[in-house]
Amino acid sequence: MDAANLHHNRKPNVNNPLRLRCSLKNYDWGKIGNHSLVAKLFALNSGSAIDSHSPYAEFWIGTHESGPSFVDQGCENQKGIGNGAVPYLDPVPLKSWLSENPHVLGDKVLEKWGPDLPFLFKVLSVQKALSLQAHPDKELARALHKSLPDVYRDENHKPEMALALTEFEALRGFxxxxxxxxxxxxxxxxxxxxxxxxxxxxxxxxxxxxxxxxxx
Incomplete structure (x- = not known):
């Protein structure tokens, strides 16, 4: 059996943790180089070197089209089959992987949100104040996405929950x-x-x- 057919016939082992390749955002307000936790996370996750002069602002884990994560199939499958190791497989978009394995999300998520993550997880390293943001509710987000899809990239609302790892200040509803x-x-x-x-x-x-x- 050739490698292509072997890969096609193997079902992913969803009982084990999956390694994700995640996305980086180099917004201007991010901390610079090695001063940024995001830079260190991304370097560990991607194997990339840290640019000491570049801002590293956000580390995204999710399925958003502006910064999707990818399932690293090679990490799990390199355990090997029989006497030989399975060749490395190309990463698959997490959104596509979930579409093929929707049961991992659980019945409640599937019933309400379908085969996709209902949230976007971010790690931020903030050097200076972020730009002001407007977060519409679900009804308004759907209308904005329909009217201005190039500006509002998805129809989801934007409630946020923050966990501060260091001293942190925020303004809301001012x-x-x-x-x-x-x-x-x-x-x-x-x-x-x-x-x-x-x-x-x-x-x-x-x-x-x-x-x-x-x-x-």
């Missing part, structure tokens, strides 16, 4: 009613309508339920 009101008015001004870069009908409808009143 927008005031005055700022919110000014934003609504700015979106509706006629001069903004003339500048296509700043005008999006979907966002206007979303932010300004009283837009007709504001235009009077």
């Amino acid at each position: 927008i005031s009613s005055k700022i919110k009101s000014n934003l609504h008015v700015s979106l509706m001004r006629r001069e903004v309508r003339k500048e296509k870069r700043f005008y999006n009908p979907f966002l206007v409808d979303l932010c300004c339920p009283l837009k007709m009143k504001l235009l009077r």
Whole structure:
């Protein structure tokens, strides 16, 4: 039997831990080189050398299309069959692997989320303040993804849970009613309508339920 058929006929041993090859994000706010825990994790995970001048911001473990993880099949299968070791297999996207082995997620996850991870696990090494982020709920995320798929890459909402390994500061829910009101008015001004870069009908409808009143 040739190696290709041997690989095809072998079923993965899902009772053992799977080794993942994970994704890296070099955002500007990340810690530099060996000062970054993310850099050290990625170096151990990938075998890559750490660039002492580059920021290492986030280490992603999951199925998100912007930074997917891959199942390292070679790590598990190199135990060997018979008298010979199995040749190394190319890594498989974790999303594809889960589609072929959905039972590992359990019945509750499958029933609610389907054959995919309902979360994205990240490790962050933060050198300076991150950019402001807007996290829509599930209904709004689905609408944004449908309207602006190039900007909102998936239809999931973005609740977050953080576990601080070192001293950590965060801001949440600090927008005031005055700022919110000014934003609504700015979106509706006629001069903004003339500048296509700043005008999006979907966002206007979303932010300004009283837009007709504001235009009077």
